[in-house]
Amino acid sequence: MKQPYHLIFENSEQFKDYYLNDETEPIVYLPNFNTINIIVGANNSGKSRFMRELLKEEKIILVNTDILEKYNQVVVDHNNSPYRNGNLEELSFSKFYQVFINNKKKIDSNRYFNINTFKNRFDVLQERIYTKSGVKKFFIPTLRTAHSLYTAVHERMLDPRQINSTYTRLDEDVYLETIRKNYSLDKKIDIFTGMDLYEQVLNSRNAEKNVRNRFESFEKFLSVNFFDGKQIDIVAKFNKGESKKGKTDSELILIHVGNEENTRELHHLGDGIQALIILMYKIFMAEDNSFFFIDEPELNLHPGMQRLFLEQISTNKELVNKRLTYIISTHSNHFLDLTLEKDNVSIYSFAPKQVEKGKDNQFIIKNVNRGDNEILKHLGVNNSSVFLANCSIWVEGVSDRNYIKAFLKSYIDYLAKNEDEKYKSLKEDIDYAFFEYAGSNIEHYLFENEIDKEDEEVINKEINALALSNKIFLLADSDNAKKSTKKGIRLKNLEDLATNNLKPRVIWEVREIENLLINKIWEKILINFCNKKLLSEHREEIQNKISEALKIVNSNDYKKEYIGVFLNKIDKEIGKIDGVNVLNKVYKENEGVFGTLIPKSDLSKYVLEADFDWEDLQESDEIKQLTEDVYKFIIDSMN
Known part of the structure; x- marks a missing residue:
């Protein structure tokens, strides 16, 4: 989905116990439905039941979130027109629901549109209502495993201390049948518990070409993320010898890795990898436009594995091209933290509603903003991933984090290619984790002009204490502080704290981390800060203007200046089109003095998404040295 939709309930009676925000009537639609939809709430908050009711919906009815705005603008235009044929009626969402969804009425063109006047706009509503029947739905429940399950018959021997046990593997998927029985889910819903993975792998290996291609994509995913890029082959093997002996381990899933002589049996891999295999197998194998309902994907997953799962479903090109939709329930605060970096995620908070004694339970649903700290209270935990990774990279905020991630990615890709x-593949939240210190004592220590000597000593001790249990790379901007000033002395004292576990790194060479960006980076990302209206008509011309301006203005000449000084020079060189400034004013300005960038996080996000070649980035000695230092620190912490 390119934008959020409202998800309309065709059978709203199934959701009569759920209320949206403070509304007095039961919910009839889920607002801002997105590609990835996360459901959070305490136990007994109704979220699992809600997910199962969504599973049972026969039709998927999606409505663009701007539908009423578009429709009502047509109404206003019509009512203000001297050629109007009577006044048309503006609609609220509840009215829209009653007329076009609940009553199953088609659009009454005579009442809601004047075709003669608005024939080019007549489809404004119908274009924005998508009804999908027969959508393929997959359900991955909490009841799942990659292990075979056994039952045992115990026979006592003559020696009462000895018992002879015979084990028989369960051929039936008892998890699947239990879920179907308990929740009345019909067979149109593909429930995957992992117990039939052997048959699934066997069938995929022998299926038509398009299915085999999906399976190979799944193998590639495992290769890149768990086997250092070595080619792997997943095989469903039937061991005839074991079968003849009457044993039950005749069906094996084997993983062949590169040129290794010994194959690995799936159940001998770590629980985390097995758990991720169950989650990702069906997603890679699913048909386009499928819907996935996943209960608590974090089960048996380290925070780094949770990140890997979320990044795959949100950014893996093959999966994105399949246009899959996810509805996920979770108790993981870490999973929520990761959504701060994603634009295609909606979060819904579930909580019990106060009802009179003796009445059925009712629940409140809120569509909350990404990063809303209130929802973490429902989980009762705080983010602690920084203490689970091998080491942590301390940065001032999200911008610094994005730059380091972008530089590291380019450097690692370069090492792998050559x-x-x-070269070693790194996994965030396993090999390293970011910790943003903005708002904490360390930020005041680094950036305030005045600080008591006593406070300085306390903060230094705290940093040293944390470094005892976690290896820390601490990155700080110098903000042009001279080493002889009070702030410069504090930064120098911070560098002097360095130990095997603590590596402070002050960027003395530039004013702020944004000043590291070289012209080749600006050439690729500056277009994101240009006038959008002009871009719609003059995109190629504007890109040429940016390239020409950067031939005249070099960012290296402004390393110690506020970034606004550099951008102001670029602004003048690019100039105007049709009397309108091409470059938006994205930097602070006060009486001709130009300051820092305003949309800092946006700039860093564009750099992260641009995917630069290391051959270009290493033209900057500062970027090259910083990236190599961070990489070496992470590698050393793994040994």
Whole structure:
């Protein structure tokens, strides 16, 4: 989905116990339905039941979130027209629901549109209502495993201390049948518990070409993320010898890795990898436009594995091209933290509603903003991933984090492509984690002009204490502080704290981390800060203007200046089109003095998404040295 939709309930009676925000009538639609939809709430908050009711919906009815705005603008235009044929009626969402959904009425063109006047706009509503029947739905419940399950018959021997046990593997998927019985889910819903993974792998290996291609994509995912890029082959093997002996381990899932002589049996892999295989297998194998309902994907997953799962479903090109939709219930605060970086995620908070004694339970649903700290209270936990990773990278905020991630990605891709002996694939939240210190004592220590000597000593001790249990790379801007000033002395004292576990790094060479960006980076991302209306008509011309301006103005000449000084020079060189400034005013300005960038996080996000070649980035000595230092620190912490 390119934008959020409202998800309309065709059978709203099934949701009569749920209320949206403070509304007095039961919910009839789920607002801002997105590609990834996360449901959070305490136990007994109704979220699992809600998910199962969504599973049972026969039709998927999606409505663009701007539908009423578009429709009512047509109404206003018509009512203000001297050629109007009577006044048309503006609609609220509840009215829209009654007329076009609940009553199953088609659009009454005579009442809601004047075709002669608005024939080009007549489809404004119908274009924005999508009804999908027969959508393929997959349900991955909490009741799942990659292990075979056994039953045992115990026979006592003559020696009462000895018992002879015979184990028989369960051929039936008892998890599946239990779920169907308990929740009355029909067979149109593909429920995957992992117990039939052997048959699934066997069938995929012998299926038509398009299915085999999906399976190969799944193998590639495992290869890149768990087996250092070595080619792997997943095989469903039937061991005839074991079968003849009457044993029950005749069906095996084997993983062949590169040129290794010994194959690995799936159940001998770590629980985390097995758990992720169950989650990702069906997603890679699913048909386009399928819907996935997943209960608590974080089960058996380390925070780094949770990140890997979310990044795959939100950014993996093959999966994105399949246009899949996810509805996920979770108790993981870490999973929620990760959504701060995503634009295609909606979060719904579930909580019990106060009802009179003896009445059925009722629940409140709120569509909350990404990063809303209130929802973490429902989970009762705080983010602690920084203490679970091998080391942590301390940065001032999200912008610094994005730059380091972008530089690291380019550097690691370069090492892998050139088969450099230093190359090692890294996983965020396993090999390293970011910690943003903005708002904490360390930020005041680094950036305030005045600080008591006593406070300085306390903060230094705290940093040293944390470094005992976690290896820390601490990055700080110098903000042009001279080493002889009070702030400069504090930063120098911070560098002097360095130990094997603590590596403070002050960026003395530039004013702020944004000043590291070289012209090749600006050339690729500056277009994101240009006038959108002009871009719609003059995009190629504007890109040429940016390229020409950067031939005259070099960012390297402004390393110690506020970034606004550089951008102001670029603004003047690019100039105007049709009397309108091409470059938006994205930097602070006060009486001709130009300051720092305003949309800092947006700039860093564009850099992260641009995917630069390391050959270009290493033209900056500062970027090259910083990236290599961070990479070496992470690698050393793994040994």
